[in-house]
Amino acid sequence: MNSFDLTGKRALVTGASGGLGQAMAIGLAEAGADVVAVASSECRDTVAQIREMGRQAEWIAADLSKEELLEGVVSQAIGMIGGIDILVNNAGIIRRAPAAAHSRQDWHDVISLNLDSLFFLCQLVGNHMLERGSGKIINIASMLTYQGGINVPGYTASKHGVAGITKALANEWAGRGVQVNAIAPGYMTTNNTAPIIADENRYKAITERIPAGRWGTPDDMKGPAVFLASSASDYMNGHVLCVDGGWMAR
Ligand code: NAD
Numbered sequence: 001m002n003s004f005d006l007t008g009k010r011a012l013v014t015g016a017s018g019g020l021g022q023a024m025a026i027g028l029a030e031a032g033a034d035v036v037a038v039a040s041s042e043c044r045d046t047v048a049q050i051r052e053m054g055r056q057a058e059w060i061a062a063d064l065s066k067e068e069l070l071e072g073v074v075s076q077a078i079g080m081i082g083g084i085d086i087l088v089n090n091a092g093i094i095r096r097a098p099a100a101a102h103s104r105q106d107w108h109d110v111i112s113l114n115l116d117s118l119f120f121l122c123q124l125v126g127n128h129m130l131e132r133g134s135g136k137i138i139n140i141a142s143m144l145t146y147q148g149g150i151n152v153p154g155y156t157a158s159k160h161g162v163a164g165i166t167k168a169l170a171n172e173w174a175g176r177g178v179q180v181n182a183i184a185p186g187y188m189t190t191n192n193t194a195p196i197i198a199d200e201n202r203y204k205a206i207t208e209r210i211p212a213g214r215w216g217t218p219d220d221m222k223g224p225a226v227f228l229a230s231s232a233s234d235y236m237n238g239h240v241l242c243v244d245g246g247w248m249a250r
Helices: 020-029 046-053 067-081 104-132 153-176 190-199 198-208 220-231
Strands: 010-014 034-039 057-061 086-089 134-139 178-185 240-243
Touching: 010 067, 010 198, 020 034, 020 046, 020 086, 020 104, 020 220, 034 046, 057 067, 057 198, 067 104, 086 104, 086 220, 104 134, 104 153, 104 178, 134 153, 134 220, 153 178, 178 220, 190 198, 220 240
Parallel strands: 010 034, 010 086, 034 057, 086 134, 134 178, 178 240
Antiparallel strands: none
């Protein structure tokens, strides 16, 4: 199991205050990594849980949709833990409104966080990794990387884009020691999906379509994140790994 060991590795995880980002940050720490958590909301709970394991954990409060903050966030994170070996680009939002009435504000808010900030964080941290000739980047995609969804055109566009960025960077960086891959989560119980869970009919219809017969939990993201962050996945580049209870197989 040594190839899954992350002892001595340093991870930057965005959107790690709760939901999938928190679980992945904790999963990486359980495998041995030190972690800087970044989010627009507090990451105290995430940091406390990781420190309890005896790992180093720090957090930075930042609105990552503000492009001008990104360089500062990355250099602050490097200053806190000495470098970044693993980047998990997880922070993301969704805005629900029919395509015919989707506002410019909703469109731009979603694209600027889910796509613009994700790319520029890949670039900033990627350059740091390329200098050392090693690193692992994990971008968080979605089932809407493959499907159109309903009432979420901006989100769908952003998540299709996440797969494109992942493949484009993999082509350029695979030969230089930096692996860029993505995870496409299926339907997971978090704040992001709370409105669908609250809609009894929609919740039932989705659950019935999942071969595993249940929604995912944030903890379901831990193993896949550790795998893509570790040397166990050294020959994987530009891959989008579905963690979806079989949704895409149906
Ligand atoms: P969540 O709403 O529970 O958590 C989102 C995280 O992003 C929080 O830590 C929040 O503080 C942070 N965040 C939001 N806006 C930010 C900003 N402007 N700057 C910095 N941080 C910001 O969501 P989640 O369900 O855990 O989703 C995490 C990722 O997984 C997202 O990219 C989402 O699109 C993706 N995803 C989720 C599901 C699901 O079913 N929950 C499915 C597919 C993909």
